[in-house]
Amino acid sequence: MAAQSPDNEKDSDGEKILFGENAITNIKITSQNAQIERAPNGSLKLTVPPSNGYPDVQFDATSKPLDLEAFDALEADVFNPGDQPVKVVLSTRNPGSQGRDGSSAAAATVPANSSGVIRVAFGSWHGQTDVPFDSAKVQSVSVMIEKPARESSIVIQRLRAVSESRLLEQxxxxxxxxxxxxxxxxxxxxxxxxxxxxxxxxxxxxxxxxxxxxxxxxxxxxxxxxxxxxxxxxxxxxxxxxxxxxxxxxxxxxxxxxxxxxxxxxxxxxxxxxxxxxxxxxxxxxxxxxxxxxxxxxxxxxxxxxxxxxxxxxxxxxxxxxxxxxxxxxxxxxxxxxxxxxxxxxxxxxxxxxxxxxxxxxxxxxxxxxxxxxxxxxxxxxxxxxxxxxxxxxxxxxxxxxxxxxxxxxxxxxxxxxxxxxxxxxxxxxxxxxxxxxxxxxxxxxxxxxxxxxxxxxxxxxxxxxxxxxxxxxxxxxxxxxxxxxx
The missing domain is CATH 3.20.20.80 (Glycosidases)
Structure with a gap:
């Protein structure tokens, strides 16, 4: 599926909404056999079969790169509707950056029937904090379920860029x-x-x-x-x-x-x-x-x-x-x-x-x-x-x-x-x-x-x-x- 309104991100003091709250960008699935459902409230439910890989849903800013230089990190609000924990990876990519394929990535395990926030700091790679990354030209964001042992789902409620320091000052x-x-x-x-x-x-x-x-x-x-x-x-x-x-x-x-x-x-x-x-x-x-x-x-x-x-x-x-x-x-x-x-x-x-x-x-x-x-x-x-x-x-x-x-x-x-x-x-x-x-x-x-x-x-x-x-x-x-x- 794909819906597009790349200039429709919602800005507020300390955060920039990229998906959710009526902000919509290009969406695509890059994994075979994965399914995606759009809920009336605008959230996305990604369901994937057992896999040794990283089934994902990708949000592309293909009309123009996103300039997120004023922000520290990306956050994804997610919900695990299943009865087992699900490990979720959030990755953002700028192919022009040096480092690990121009990417920043982080993961968190969301408990069963629980909500959580997956957060990736720009310039980090699963705990390593010195990976070059140019946040002024972000091309895509991916939310991935890591190597599910059985059919698993994750509901993606919102994606946003955040400035931790600006939020904290409030x-x-x-x-x-x-x-x-x-x-x-x-x-x-x-x-x-x-x-x-x-x-x-x-x-x-x-x-x-x-x-x-x-x-x-x-x-x-x-x-x-x-x-x-x-x-x-x-x-x-x-x-x-x-x-x-x-x-x-x-x-x-x-x-x-x-x-x-x-x-x-x-x-x-x-x-x-x-x-x-x-x-x-x-x-x-x-x-x-x-x-x-x-x-x-x-x-x-x-x-x-x-x-x-x-x-x-x-x-x-x-x-x-x-x-x-x-x-x-x-x-x-x-x-x-x-x-x-x-x-x-x-x-x-x-x-x-x-x-x-x-x-x-x-x-x-x-x-x-x-x-x-x-x-x-x-x-x-x-x-x-x-x-x-x-x-x-x-x-x-x-x-x-x-x-x-x-x-x-x-x-x-x-x-x-x-x-x-x-x-x-x-x-x-x-x-x-x-x-x-x-x-x-x-x-x-x-x-x-x-x-x-x-x-x-x-x-x-x-x-x-x-x-x-x-x-x-x-x-x-x-x-x-x-x-x-x-x-």
Whole structure:
């Protein structure tokens, strides 16, 4: 099918409608056996058979290129009417651009029977943020269902170009934003410690002197990842080892005694990620015991429900588990702050699929940030051979690099303000294989830009592979510490 009115895009402050709301452009299907239906409200339903490819519907600006230079990104509002998640790719193309075939592309998995926004920043390719792209001459936009295992559909409701900064300037006038302060201030993760299979397996054991050093350096808070799942019985009543519980309580008490705010979570629950249904009741029982153990603790102790839901714990399953977990925690902690993050490793893109209760008092959302990944994870052994090829990647703070970070943080803040939920950057950091000058520059820029947006931060991490502290020399990496603290 094809309908054409290329000059009919609707403009408003911060966005330009390309399809939807009576803005129509050329539409064509480029995949065999795909079907497209036009709904009375103007949306399009794309239905495709099982495929190993990328069945798509394409929106062409063939009469003249679209000039989107004033915008940061494209967004597609979509709805998944099926009973299984669907991975959707949004791609825009300018054949004259250098880079990956003159394209920018990004993907998101839309849960069953859910709406979502697929967003692609100009100059990005599935997380890589330095791909040349000329947004002044956009020729086409494609919405694709990626390799569906069975017949799948997606409803495309609207396509628009957006200027994140212009939209956010409007939102910053809200009473909610004006009332915000950076939650938990500037903090650090006590990583590779209590979330190791056994403390000491992945690095040093935490000592009281470390907490002294963190407090004396000027940090406001610590985030303490905890792998409870390897310290609890595998059968009901799933009892947590009392000795391990005492160890966690010691860390919490010692930190609070030093006027450090403390966050504890459930971290690295691999069984839950792989088989959410099988571990559902065990997860709830772990939180029941944690809630009991810390009943009556000061308000400066905060609970984070789960670190980085991923794998088979997709957005739909995670939302259901969260619905069951929060009342268990609230029974003993009705006013304690609880932190929750989205699926897909707490990614910014997945925030939109995080379902929170109507009563959002004392709830904070979190996201993690390691972009560009080829820089922050170069040489990381757990990523295999591919990460070795990234070695030598630098971050020098070019205008393009800075813009990519700002745009990402703006998206997180935009979600926060639109949903009136405070937001927290629970992890960010660059691995030790990157050169120190690049690490310092990237860390300082991310930290300062987050704080400017009233987003609290926790650097990953204290004294291991990303460490701000050198345990062998027993001293701070001062330039990195100062970058986190804004000194």
């Amino acid at each position: 939102l910053k006038t809200s009473a909610f934003f004006r009332s915000q302060t950076p939650f938990f201030g500037r903090g650090v993760n006590i990583g590779n410690t209590l979330e190791a299979p056994r403390e000491g397996d992945w690095g040093p054991r935490l000592e009281a002197k470390h907490l002294d050093q963190i407090q004396q350096a000027g940090f406001d808070s610590i985030r303490v990842p905890v792998r409870w799942s390897t310290h609890a019985s595998k059968t009901t009543p799933y009892r947590i080892d009392p000795q391990f519980m005492q160890r966690v309580q010691w860390v919490v008490d010692e930190a609070l005694r030093r006027d450090l705010k403390v966050m504890i979570n459930i971290h690295h629950y691999e069984g839950l990620y792989a088989n959410p249904e099988q571990h559902h009741e065990r997860f709830l029982e772990l939180w029941r015991q944690i809630a009991d153990a810390f009943a009556g603790a000061p308000d400066e102790l905060v609970f984070e429900v789960l670190n980085e839901p991923h794998e088979n714990l997709d957005a739909g399953k995670w939302n259901r588990l969260l619905t069951d977990t929060l009342p268990i925690i609230r029974e003993k902690h009705p006013t304690r702050t609880i932190v929750v993050g989205p699926a897909n490793f707490n990614s910014i893109d997945a925030l939109q699929f995080l379902k929170l209760p109507e009563d959002r008092a004392n709830l904070v959302a979190t996201f993690h940030y390691y972009s560009p990944f080829q820089f922050t994870h170069q040489g990381a052994s757990w990523l295999g051979e591919e990460s070795k090829r990234w070695k030598g990647t630098t971050w020098t703070g070019t205008p393009e690099q800075q813009k990519a970070v700002r745009n990402d943080l703006d998206r997180a803040l935009r979600w926060s303000v639109e949903n009136e939920v405070p937001i927290y950057l629970g992890e960010f950091g660059a691995y030790q294989e990157a050169d120190m000058e690049s690490r310092n520059q990237w860390t300082r820029f991310v930290a300062d830009e987050a704080i400017k947006r009233r987003i609290g931060i926790a650097y990953w991490e204290f004294y291991s592979g990303f460490g701000v502290y050198d345990p062998e020399q027993d001293e701070w990496r001062e330039s990195l510490r100062d970058a986190i603290l804004g000194n």
